Amino acid sequence: MTDTTPGTKGTDTLTRLEQEGEIAADYLEGLLDIADLDGDIDMDVEADRAAVSIISDATSRDLQKLVGRDGEVLEALQELTRLAVHRETGDRSRLMLDIAGFRARKREQLTQIGAKAAEEAKGTGKPVKLDPMTPFERKVVHDAVAAAGLRSESEGEEPQRRVVVLPA
Missing domain, CATH: 3.30.1370.50 (R3H-like domain)
Structure with missing residues (x-):
């Protein structure tokens, strides 16, 4: 049930975006495990969208495989992650994914x-x-x-x- 108390819309949006970030993080952690790649996942909410980053302590050479040439693999992974969020929530996601600081x-x-x-x-x-x-x-x-x-x-x-x- 949705809270219809005045002034809670911003809180509901933040909670929804945080939920998107959690779903995305779980999906990406599974992907990293399957690919046997090391990386930490950082979640945030930026400009009214969930933002998830995969970062690495070591040289991010391994993570560059997930970025691809000019970000092509990153774009594909972002779409797959958005689909995973959509599957769980039923809502279209505008989630932004960054890997190894490429988008920054x-x-x-x-x-x-x-x-x-x-x-x-x-x-x-x-x-x-x-x-x-x-x-x-x-x-x-x-x-x-x-x-x-x-x-x-x-x-x-x-x-x-x-x-x-x-x-x-």
């Missing part, structure tokens, strides 16, 4: 790309089209462009969807 490093790079594109659009007064990106990458770039005071939009069809930074 990628986020920094993408923020710089977005800021640089915003500066270029401001300087030239013309739209700046970026290379095709994943939904995660586009979101980070859109946020960086907005922080620079400009608008951006996505155009094209997956997997060739790209961000276009619009001048003021």
Whole structure:
């Protein structure tokens, strides 16, 4: 039964996201055991979504296998983890998975790309089209462009969807 007391909606959301994180952590621990890989699982709630990270004390060379080339394996594992959460809860999950700090490093790079594109659009007064990106990458770039005071939009069809930074 859902609590309908005024002011509890935020608490319910946090509890739901924490539950998603727990389900995801259990799923990923099983995966690490099957693959015979060492890694610790860290859970958090960031920007209204569950965030789960697999980190390692040792050189994260083993975990790089779970990241893959340019994060391709990481993306697939994130989708599988979301499906595991969906199977348990019946709700679609927006869970974000990071492995060995790959997404954190990628986020920094993408923020710089977005800021640089915003500066270029401001300087030239013309739209700046970026290379095709994943939904995660586009979101980070859109946020960086907005922080620079400009608008951006996505155009094209997956997997060739790209961000276009619009001048003021």
